[in-house]
Amino acid sequence: MKERLTEYVVKAVEQVCGDYGRAGEPVPAVVLEQPKEKKFGDFATNIAMQLAGVLKKNPREIAAAIKAQLENLPDIELVSIAGPGFINMTLSRASWQQRLGVICRQGRRFGDLDYGAGRRVMVEFVSANPTGPLHIGHGRGAAVGDSLARILRKAGFTAITEYYVNDAGNQMETLGRSLLWRYRELLGESLGDYPETFYQGDYLIELAKQFLQEKGNVLEDADPEDKVGEFTEYASRVILDGIRDDLAGFGIHFDNWASEKSFFQDGKVDDVIRELRHREMVYEQDDALWFASSRMGDEKDRVVVRSNGVKTYFASDIAYHKDKHDRGFDWMIDVWGADHHGYVPRIKAALQALGIDESCFSVVLVQLVSLLRDGQPVAMSTRAGQFVTLREVVDEVGKDAARFFFLMRRPDSHLDFDLELAKSQSNENPVYYVQYAHARICSILRKSSEAGIRVLQVNQADLSLLTSAEEIEMIKKMDSFPHVVETAARYLEPHRITYYVSDLAAMFHSYYNKNRVISDDRDLTGARLILITALRQIFQLGFDLLGIDAPTSM
């Protein structure tokens, strides 16, 4: 609707500019918005004020000229000028009724945009080190990343999801040594206090038991030092499998898993360092090799090869991001914890140094989650190894509630996650509210089917019977769905979808309480069944973008 109307206005603006002898001059883009106040109509534009400077005319005069062009066009019922020069347009009721037919006929394709124009985008998220189970913070990143990929696909991008496994570096050795220690304790050795620098948490004790059960005593005639590698390999493999399971339970399946270790093994890290050297973007100092990121806007230079010869995590990360680009992705989106925000400039600097336009790289920073229970903070301390795992949360509140809560706020906004609230089956709980709307619609459709009422084809129903303000408002809301998808994609903000489905649910619940869909009036019933069928479709599309189910009964 908006698109068609925008075209109208663009043409009117061209005409008016011509009349003023300014044809072909650059003019500001025509932007339509939906006014907050209903009395200002369905769409409004400030183009007359924008043109005032270009045409050197009074904005209201320009608005009047544009208005004259717009009147009597199909669909447009009323054009008015308000305030300093806003042009408010009201569409005819019939045009909205027809719009409902279009929405129905498009079905699942409604809201499919060509905004992305098929461009290839990679969304990388979670990417937690395989040193322990996923916790609730990872859960938020997972929900955001997965939802973003879904939204981007809807918006016309080709989106691939990827998990980058940090399976290299000294943390891996620490993990192996941690497991080895737990294992030896299990065998009855007294080794003293468990080192603070080792990975805390009982999961390693469990893992040690599992190791013992599977492999028995592997230290009988071996030096424990020689076995660190085996323990490392075992721990990271089992933990990564666990992470995979946890994500599957959360409804998340990655298209691809990338291994940091493989970038070292394939020589890609060396290659990228060589290229940086060739481009004279690195230098040696204090026996280490530094990347001159400060030349590209970073605060200071960063080490890529330490003085002991070991390449840093940053070095492999450069190779990884270059590899993404080389794989043909037009846009790389990384979802990171907000505590890593300082890391953004150095990756951008690295891309720039490699001659890659940094604008193809975006980072979505996800803020911490505060876990509450009945409003009281739940103690969480990674140091003591006491964290609430994603699995525990999903087991307790369910996949849908967890995902919905994670997507209720802007990613970079702090999030309070109340376990009791997420579990409660009451009006306090927003996820039940929206799912209930869908279930209710399904219930009505079941009822009508039981009563032997045939749901008519769209073109058989008389949609002109949908005359109430609530009905037209709901059609308008449904009509705005594509726009919501587009802005969610543009700004990488899934919460816009969450708000949208909540709004739509509120409109439907309110409508339901005032009106009966199934009545003695056969024609009206037919039209209203079309209306709620369309609503059900929109809920399903919205839920799909959030990764939650659309229950037919609850």
Next chain:
RNA sequence: GGGCAAUUAGCUCAGUUGGAUAGAGCGUUGGCCUCCGGAGCCAAAGGCCGCAGGUUCGAAUCCUGCAUUGCCCGCCA
């Protein structure tokens, strides 16, 4: 000390990227089932958009300064 971000109703947060009288949920108060699912609906109260300047037709939104809060500042990952 430097950097990044935040500050909107009692609480938790939206705010269409500069638009018209700033919105929602929860909480509070009071109403609504003879009826398609009450996991719902309706209504009321609640605001100096942190403070002070600036930019312009117009600012919660952009700029500057200040205050407060969080995060980051390793040859860890």
